[in-house]
Amino acid sequence: MRPTPLAAALGLALVLAGCAQVTALTDRPTAPQATEAQVSAATAVTRAPSPRPVARATPAQLDTTTPEQRAAAAQAPAASAETRLGTTVGSLGNPSEGGFWIKTPLVQERAQGRIVNPATGKSAQVELIPLTGGGSGSQVSLPALQLLGVSLTDLPTLEVYRS
Structure with a gap:
């Protein structure tokens, strides 16, 4: 069976009619430009405010050690008892994480020790905790860094001793 010329003409008419429908969808009016007040209002809604002062934690708020603990940690042991x-x-x-500690690749098991800041000469008795990944540096507790007189954003070179 062959398609008749009438069927072909009707099919072509339907296709062309559909094209007219598609162009009607694309001929939309453009959106009006936002005013400065509208932009300002939207920006105020989408930007988060700064955290409330209560939500901020200062180093003093995070340091839970007592003055007695800090004094004990600041005392240097006898040099002959250290390696x-x-x-x-x-x-x-x-x-x-509270307390005086250092996580370092210099130890294989937990032990007591001491860290020294050669720049200031200050030291702190700490718990030595193994840290995997040699050459990665060490992580030091907040109270220990404060006892050494180090800024919390500095990367000091520290000497590590085992008691």
Whole structure:
């Protein structure tokens, strides 16, 4: 069976009629430009405000050690009772973890020790905690860094000793 010329003409008419429908969809009026007041109002809604002062935590708020603990950690033990493990670059560890500690690749098991900031000569007795990944530097607790007199954003070179 062959298609008749009438069927072909009707099919062509339907296709062309559909094209007219598509162009009607694209001929929309353009949206009006937003005024400066509208842009300002939208910006005020989409930008988050700064955290409330209560939500901010200062180093003093995060340091939960007592003055007695800080004084005990600042006392240097007898030099003959220590073994120097090496030097490491220290950075601030998790500030919500309390106590005096250093996570370092210089130890393989937990031990007591001491860290020294050669720039200031200050030291802190800390718990030495193993950290995998040699050459990655060390993480130091907030109270220990403060005891060493180091800014929390600095990356000091520290000497590490095992007691």
